Amino acid sequence: xxxxxxxxxxxxxxxxxxxxxxxxxxxxxxxxxxxxxxxxxxxxxxxxxxxxxxxxxxxxxxxxxxxxxxxxxxxxxxxxxxxxxxxxxxxxxxxxxxxxxxxxxxxxxxxxxxxxxxxxxxxxxxxxxxxxxxxxxxxxxxxxxxxxxxxxxxxxxxxxxxxxxxxxxxxxxxxxxxxxxxxxxxxxxxxxxxxxxxxxxxxxxxxxxxxxxxxxxxxxxxxxxxxxxxxxxxxxxxxxxxxxxxxxxxxxxxxxxxxxxxxxxxxxxxxxxxxxxxxxxxxxxxxxxxxxxxxxxxxxxxxxxxxxxxxxxxxxxxxxxxxxxxxxxxxxxxxxxxxxxxxxxxxxxxxxxxx
Amino acid sequence: xxxxxxxxxxxxxxxxxxxxxxxxxxxxxxxxxxxxxxxxxxxxxxxxxxxxxxxxxxxxxxxxxxxxxxxxxxxxxxxxxxxxxxxxxxxxxxxxxxxxxxxxxxxxxxxxxxxxxxxxxxxxxxxxxxxxxxxxxxxxxxxxxxxxxxxxxxxxxxxxxxxxxxxxxxxxxxxxxxxxxxxxxxxxxxxxxxxxxxxxxxxxxxxxxxxxxxxxxxxxxxxxxxxxxxxxxxxxxxxxxxxxxxxxxxxxxxxxxxxxxxxxxxxxxxxxxxxxxxxxxxxxxxxxxxxxxxxxxxxxxxxxxxxxxxxxxxxxxxxxxxxxxxxxxxxxxxxxxxxxxxxxxxxxxxxxxxxxxxxxxxxxxxxxxxxxxxxxxxxxxxxxxxxxxxxxxxx
Numbered sequence: 076x077x078x079x080x081x082x083x084x085x086x087x088x089x090x091x092x093x094x095x096x097x098x099x100x101x102x103x104x105x106x107x108x109x110x111x112x113x114x115x116x117x118x119x120x121x122x123x124x125x126x127x128x129x130x131x132x133x134x135x136x137x138x139x140x141x142x143x144x145x146x147x148x149x150x151x152x153x154x155x156x157x158x159x160x161x162x163x164x165x166x167x168x169x170x171x172x173x174x175x176x177x178x179x180x181x182x183x184x185x186x187x188x189x190x191x192x193x194x195x196x197x198x199x200x201x202x203x204x205x206x207x208x209x210x211x212x213x214x215x216x217x218x219x220x221x222x223x224x225x226x227x228x229x230x231x232x233x234x235x236x237x238x239x240x241x242x243x244x245x246x247x248x249x250x251x252x253x254x255x256x257x258x259x260x261x262x263x264x265x266x267x268x269x270x271x272x273x274x275x276x277x278x279x280x281x282x283x284x285x286x287x288x289x290x291x292x293x294x295x296x297x298x299x300x301x302x303x304x305x306x307x308x309x310x311x312x313x314x315x316x317x318x319x320x321x322x323x324x325x326x327x328x329x330x331x332x333x334x335x336x337x338x339x340x341x342x343x344x345x346x347x348x349x350x351x352x353x354x355x356x357x358x359x360x361x362x363x364x365x366x367x368x369x370x371x372x373x374x375x376x377x378x379x380x381x382x383x384x385x386x387x388x389x390x391x392x393x394x395x396x397x398x399x400x401x402x403x404x405x406x407x408x409x410x411x412x413x414x415x416x417x418x419x420x421x422x423x424x425x426x427x428x429x430x
Numbered sequence: 431x432x433x434x435x436x437x438x439x440x441x442x443x444x445x446x447x448x449x450x451x452x453x454x455x456x457x458x459x460x461x462x463x464x465x466x467x468x469x470x471x472x473x474x475x476x477x478x479x480x481x482x483x484x485x486x487x488x489x490x491x492x493x494x495x496x497x498x499x500x501x502x503x504x505x506x507x508x509x510x511x512x513x514x515x516x517x518x519x520x521x522x523x524x525x526x527x528x529x530x531x532x533x534x535x536x537x538x539x540x541x542x543x544x545x546x547x548x549x550x551x552x553x554x555x556x557x558x559x560x561x562x563x564x565x566x567x568x569x570x571x572x573x574x575x576x577x578x579x580x581x582x583x584x585x586x587x588x589x590x591x592x593x594x595x596x597x598x599x600x601x602x603x604x605x606x607x608x609x610x611x612x613x614x615x616x617x618x619x620x621x622x623x624x625x626x627x628x629x630x631x632x633x634x635x636x637x638x639x640x641x642x643x644x645x646x647x648x649x650x651x652x653x654x655x656x657x658x659x660x661x662x663x664x665x666x667x668x669x670x671x672x673x674x675x676x677x678x679x680x681x682x683x684x685x686x687x688x689x690x691x692x693x694x695x696x697x698x699x700x701x702x703x704x705x706x707x708x709x710x711x712x713x714x715x716x717x718x719x720x721x722x723x724x725x726x727x728x729x730x731x732x733x734x735x736x737x738x739x740x741x742x743x744x745x746x747x748x749x750x751x752x753x754x755x756x757x758x759x760x761x762x763x764x765x766x767x768x769x770x771x772x773x774x775x776x777x778x779x780x781x782x783x784x785x786x787x788x789x790x791x792x793x794x795x796x797x798x799x800x801x802x803x804x805x806x807x808x809x810x811x812x813x814x815x816x817x818x819x820x821x822x823x824x825x
Contacts, residue, residue, distance in 0.1 A: 132636060235433040239753055240518065269517045271693045271736045275747030296665035299738040303747065326740050340670040341740045342695040 081404045084307040092290035098152035112138040114314040120290040127293045127305035136294050140260045143174035144178045159249035171245035174204040177251035181263035187235040194231040200253035218249040241272045258290045277304050299341045302326040310334045313377035320403030326346035330405040330414040332382045382410045478505035485542030496757045498524040500710040511687040513701030515694045519754050521710040522690050526656050548572045548653040571601045574647035578659040584631040591627035597649045616645040637668035650772040658690045694733040698722050706730045709765035716795035724804035726787045726797040728770045771809035772802050
């Protein structure tokens with residue numbers, strides 16, 4: 076499969092930082108049951124570029140990020156940082172790895188310790204990752220400057236409950252930067268914040284990406300924000316990457332039926348009154364409601380129970396990610412029906428794999 | 431009505447009022463929902479089901495009163511969806527909860543009245559003056575609430591069925607087996623399989639929990655449902671599905687919705703009318719179409735410019751820099767001045783009266799900003815320190 080992986084749209088931005096190669100993660104749940112949270116996922120992160128991982132809750136996008144962060148053991152596959160295979164088995168290795176790869180959590184209300192001040196939250200990673208000799212005070216103030224919590228002195232003595240949601244998330248950005256990482260894994264960094272300050276926070280992240288040439292993984296369920304923020308979008312469904320490609324292309328001409336559903340579901344003010352008001356779901360995508368609310372199919376394409384194009388082939392075999400163009404790929408047997416404008420030439424369902 | 435197993439089914443009762451209500455429902459549930467909503471629209475202008483007048487609510491703190499809701503007027507028509515939009519801390523939840531007397535100290539209602547005119551009650555009554563037993567009859571039976579976080583609002587140690595039965599028994603007189611049947615049919619209504627009656631909340635996905643919350647709100651066939659960010663924690667596909675379902679149920683059952691959210695893009699698709707709230711005051715009220723096409727107030731414009739759009743050309747997105755003001759010592763005039771790109775010295779003298787927008791054909795389109803009109807050109811982007819997310823270096 077990896078030989079068919081399209082070139083990443085993020086590659087133009089900078090040197091390769093991190094590679095996930097055929098990464099999988101299974102969780103054992105109960106007696107004899109296994110949940111395949113991440114299945115055979117491959118992608119690269121490049122310095123100074125943003126790759127967005129888009130999918131609904133339970134699609135495995137956070138697990139993928141936790142694997143990259145070294146928080147979970149891989150079931151199979153390889154992760155490389157700067158060309159070297161990642162090994163976090165010893166404490167020292169893990170700490171060294173953490174100083175390169177940092178994680179920003181979704182919920183700034185629970186990711187900061189309520190009994191510690193902002194100063195404490197920032198001093199600790201500075202001491203840990205930059206050594207005892209670092210000019211700690213100076214470093215902390217400069218971190219606060221970088222995330223624009225100014226004047227720093229006014230915020231340092233405050234506790235998390237004294238800050239607004241946006242300010243808290245700035246603190247968690249600063250905490251991640253304290254390690255001077257090369258890779259930042261941002262797990263829904265703005266989805267708990269007000270719509271009106273999301274843009275400012277994404278703007279800040281974008282600014283940090285440029286300034287520190289960060290390789291960034293942006294996890295979100297909001298494909299519209301990925302359009303503006305990311306270079307490449309990977310769409311995940313039930314642990315698999317079902318579509319990947321440049322952000323603008325994917326959002327404008329989605330190929331996979333699931334991506335089409337995501338795009339159709341985003342609130343769209345320019346589509347006033349058509350879908351929701353006065354008409355229920357008559358005009359909504361016909362595929363909106365999964366037959367089985369509990370999730371993906373056990374066999375075949377995981378999306379087949381919700382897919383309008385599903386047939387016997389889809390219920391029997393899981394399609395591999397196939398290349399559509401130099402930078403795009405999708406895992407669907409029926410791309411010729413789902414996205415005829417992207418796939419040229421007539422093609423039967425069965426030989427879609429053979430490009 | 432109380433013995434009716436499925437909400438909205440047109441079964442006549444001895445009680446004349448109930449019959450009226452059912453007749454109305456039959457009309458609005460008829461094949462053409464547009465007829466129902468236009469009827470409701472006409473009714474809303476004459477006698478709103480909920481009429482909030484000059485309501486003020488403060489939070490008493492040692493360092494002074496926080497004026498969370500400041501002389502607010504809002505009417506909710508029958509079958510109408512009114513959206514309440516604003517950032518966290520703008521007072522939108524305080525307004526809705528205060529109107530139902532769900533706030534406790536240090537919150538204090540200092541002024542105003544909330545007139546409720548349900549079809550089941552004989553004459554209009556002021557909720558703020560009700561006695562405890564009247565309130566008990568009003569709550570949930572007439573006005574139900576879908577709370578923001580379904581995980582916290584459901585009881586983790588009770589099965590879904592028991593929680594639904596709890597609501598039914600508390601507010602309706604109904605034999606046990608009938609109540610059980612009603613609990614099951616409520617789940618049908620929101621699209622959850624009946625087998626889930628025996629599930630605990632932690633066994634349900636976020637979307638299903640929110641559906642259970644909606645089923646609970648529908649259990650007593652209320653006149654008004656207040657929805658406090660019901661879909662904020664959900665992802666877009668589930669969110670859309672649930673919103674579509676809410677609209678469908680509303681058309682079928684004829685209740686009114688007060689929908690609270692910080693996401694204006696949702697309201698544009700969902701609500702009939704939108705009231706934009708900032709620092710405890712309304713800054714603009716208009717129909718969704720008017721807000722979308724001809725937003726007048728700079729804050730509304732800011733909200734409209736805050737969300738990335740999937741379709742069409744990539745727009746310049748600016749968001750709203752800064753954060754809401756401290757409501758303890760409000761500066762005179764318009765509270766939005768520090769964040770406003772259009773601000774001018776006279777803004778400090780603005781009295782925040784809602785006046786019709788001069789250029790609008792709709793006399794009900796009102797704004798608190800006397801200077802900015804829908805056709806006022808956008809100001810230069812305020813010097814936000816943040817980088818612009820639309821900008822892509824190197825391209």
